[in-house]
Amino acid sequence: MTNTCRFNDAAEAHAAPDVSDLVWPNDPAEIPDWIYTDQRIYDLEQARIFQGRTWNYIALDCELPNPGDYIRSYIGATPIIVARDKDGKVHAFENRCAHRGAEFCKSYRGNTKQFICPYHQWTYDLSGALASVPFRRGVKGVGGMPADFKLEDHHLRSLNVTTRHGVVFASFRDDIESFEDYLGPDMLDQFDTVFDGRPLKLLGVHRNVMPGNWKLYQENLKDPYHATLLHTYLTTFGLFVAGNKTMIMTDPKGRHSTLCNARPQGRPENDQTKSEIRSFHAAMQLADPRVIQLIPEKDSPWTSNAITIWPNLILLRQTNILGARQIVPMGPNQFMLIWTTFGFADDDTAMEQHRLRQNNIFGPGGFIGIDDNEAIKFVQDGVMRSIPRHGVAPLGKDVEGPEVVITDRAIRSMYRHYREEMGL
Amino acid sequence: MLTAQTMTAKKPLDAALRRDLSFAVQEFNADYAETLDRGDIEAWPSYFTEDGIYRLIARDNADSSLPLSLMSCEGMGMLKDRAYAIAHTEMFAPRYVQHQISPARVTDFDGEIITAQANYVILETLVDEPTRLLQCGKYRDKFLMQGDRLLIKERNCIYDTVLVPTCIVYPP
Ligand code: FES
Ligand SMILES: [Fe+2]
Numbered sequence: 001m002t003n004t005c006r007f008n009d010a011a012e013a014h015a016a017p018d019v020s021d022l023v024w025p026n027d028p029a030e031i032p033d034w035i036y037t038d039q040r041i042y043d044l045e046q047a048r049i050f051q052g053r054t055w056n057y058i059a060l061d062c063e064l065p066n067p068g069d070y071i072r073s074y075i076g077a078t079p080i081i082v083a084r085d086k087d088g089k090v091h092a093f094e095n096r097c098a099h100r101g102a103e104f105c106k107s108y109r110g111n112t113k114q115f116i117c118p119y120h121q122w123t124y125d126l127s128g129a130l131a132s133v134p135f136r137r138g139v140k141g142v143g144g145m146p147a148d149f150k151l152e153d154h155h156l157r158s159l160n161v162t163t164r165h166g167v168v169f170a171s172f173r174d175d176i177e178s179f180e181d182y183l184g185p186d187m188l189d190q191f192d193t194v195f196d197g198r199p200l201k202l203l204g205v206h207r208n209v210m211p212g213n214w215k216l217y218q219e220n221l222k223d224p225y226h227a228t229l230l231h232t233y234l235t236t237f238g239l240f241v242a243g244n245k246t247m248i249m250t251d252p253k254g255r256h257s258t259l260c261n262a263r264p265q266g267r268p269e270n271d272q273t274k275s276e277i278r279s280f281h282a283a284m285q286l287a288d289p290r291v292i293q294l295i296p297e298k299d300s301p302w303t304s305n306a307i308t309i310w311p312n313l314i315l316l317r318q319t320n321i322l323g324a325r326q327i328v329p330m331g332p333n334q335f336m337l338i339w340t341t342f343g344f345a346d347d348d349t350a351m352e353q354h355r356l357r358q359n360n361i362f363g364p365g366g367f368i369g370i371d372d373n374e375a376i377k378f379v380q381d382g383v384m385r386s387i388p389r390h391g392v393a394p395l396g397k398d399v400e401g402p403e404v405v406i407t408d409r410a411i412r413s414m415y416r417h418y419r420e421e422m423g424l
Numbered sequence: 425m426l427t428a429q430t431m432t433a434k435k436p437l438d439a440a441l442r443r444d445l446s447f448a449v450q451e452f453n454a455d456y457a458e459t460l461d462r463g464d465i466e467a468w469p470s471y472f473t474e475d476g477i478y479r480l481i482a483r484d485n486a487d488s489s490l491p492l493s494l495m496s497c498e499g500m501g502m503l504k505d506r507a508y509a510i511a512h513t514e515m516f517a518p519r520y521v522q523h524q525i526s527p528a529r530v531t532d533f534d535g536e537i538i539t540a541q542a543n544y545v546i547l548e549t550l551v552d553e554p555t556r557l558l559q560c561g562k563y564r565d566k567f568l569m570q571g572d573r574l575l576i577k578e579r580n581c582i583y584d585t586v587l588v589p590t591c592i593v594y595p596p
Contacts, residue, residue, distance in 0.1 A: 204482070207588065233513040236512075287505050291505065336587065356492060357498065357502075360495060364590070367513065367514065370591045371515045
């Protein structure tokens, strides 16, 4: 049986909420508070962005290496299951029983031959196709399913799935460009710097809930301005200081971006740009510098790449840390962040230990992970509790090149694209 | 099959000794909690041996044998670096944390190393916000008995609260 049951334009199924009272400011540097707080905007985002023509990150291949392996995941706010069938094909389908709607899969990950909803034991195969229902003919010929009941009309709603270099993306839409075209050549090149096609090895997953609007996380990684100011750990120990070779670029549509940084060999010298940064202590050294030690492994001029892929993925390569951060919106005022951390399958034990040690930097307990999570809460507290108005993202000019990094250019370009996709 | 020999090798701890050791671990945990609850993070490494190991691990990762930790320190250098980062480089809203640690359960003692566990709950309070549950978890510990003093040789904190609320600043 194959499961071809799609969502049938879920986005169009509900009447779009009326948002005509929300007017975007004229100044392109201004960003209105209501995009972070309004429930109607949130609903519209689910329909137009996450259920629209976007490729959403849902899993890594290495999380489901064997037939029957599955994980719980999300596309937008919608709970899904990603599973590998017995032929090795990866499927993604809604985690909602076709009978009475139960979110039936309650395990983070596992291996199974089939999915059985516990409520009335409707049974689905690894593609989400309905395989059997109990008491189909009733008991002693009485009750049961109507005569015209067809299993194939009640498969789980499935998604369009694509994979590149071990990373699995899904879309509600079949009429969407290829993932490669979605990224464009420059971003694809960046993507391939992190995922060069070598098999990956899963190291573990962190989850945290963030009291903030999901877009603040996209902004955070498109914001090179904060890197040397908020992240004192980076500057204190010389991982990233103003004056490093750095660039930020976006795709032509402005929806994806990459922020690259080349860390100097050894300790950075004092230069005048650092007088702006109170936290640079030329004399500070880690007691155990293994945490920031760079073991060369990539033929790349950059020691860190922070790639944002619209709408729900951040790919992070920092020193020898490799990670995918999945954004899961949970209403206008909060989102879940799923940090999937990995190495390469051919890493030796020492390299794996090194990556694990280095992962102290990121995650919801990370030396710099904490800074960003807290800063995002600060912003959400501010926009929720004060008198609504517009924030500003005025730094830099839109025409400037990728080497200008004290800039809000990538944030502005994301919102240009956002307004188009949202019809705002 | 269980032979007489393997059975004697796993002789249960003498009850009185076990009570003494449990009491020692409990006193240790009370001091450890007091140091962290007071916010004295730079005194935290002093609870460990020079080669002490500290790990904070989500229970689902532990259950799936995935090695990633939310925090991990191998030895005094990394413990001190973690403490320094919290005290001097990380940006976070001021907070109170309070540990509630259950009575310790000692499972083994080889004359030098005490193997023990205890459940913990950490309550966190931010300015103008109601107190919330930050973590509940289990310490899986190995203590080195040094004279009448205990030091952590290895502390694995396995937390059930897999969906972390915002972030965890101070180590549990
Ligand atoms: S709700 Fe799933 S079988 Fe009834
Ligand atoms: Fe950041």
